[in-house]
Amino acid sequence: MDAQDNPTAVPADAVREASKAMLQKQLYAIFTKPVNGLGPVFACIEDHLKFQVALEKDGILYAAGPMWTDDEESWEGEGLVVVRAASREAAIAIAERDPMHKSGARSFSVRPWMINEGSATIRLDFSSQTFEIT
Template sequence: MTETIQTWRQRIDNARAEGLAAREYFICFTEPKQDRLAVQRHLGIHLEYQRDLEKRGIIVAAGPLSDEKGEEWTGKGMIVYRAKDIAEARKIADADPMHRDGVRTYKIIPWLMNEGSFTLSVKIAAQKIEYA
């Protein structure tokens, strides 16, 4: 009996058939191409770009990464995009001022989110929303 390895698309279809969330996102791992001072100088326009993507519903999550010990900021980061495919995700990443100006380089990997949860708390009188 021969077993076949599923393609990525087959895995997505099978996850949906199994009743899993089967949401495809695109993880952008970004790291400095120049020194951390150059990264810091570009931070303002980078964050402006990120906030615009967030307002438009393109960013699921984003932020810096630590070293493996949780002690040092490495200058690396991770961004989770909503996009129709990897080509669109690359266009989004290419337009980031950090990547566009050669301060950072990136790698994008498709991710299939099948399980997970979060808690949302809405405090009406305090006009506060919290999530965990």
């Protein structure tokens, strides 16, 4: 399919084919936002963080954290959670188990996300027993 046929969308397989030399790691991004202010969010924060750590230990959580306001000066309760899952439906099931979502403190949406490019660096200094992730 040519991009000119439908300039707003192309099949995922066409994108995969065009980037076949890339990583093509399929992950799922869970965008989460408060439903009724920050009070309910803070009421669930401890259980939410325990849940996130459990996902991390189980090898499901790829990355997660708060999303700042555009000026990078404050937090309005939004977050991003990226998970390893077999499908979008499986990622939704993971999000539904989060205490934030179970309690109704936050709502969420899930988008499939394919990683093609990027890098991660881990520096481990034995002498000082320190590390840095960039």
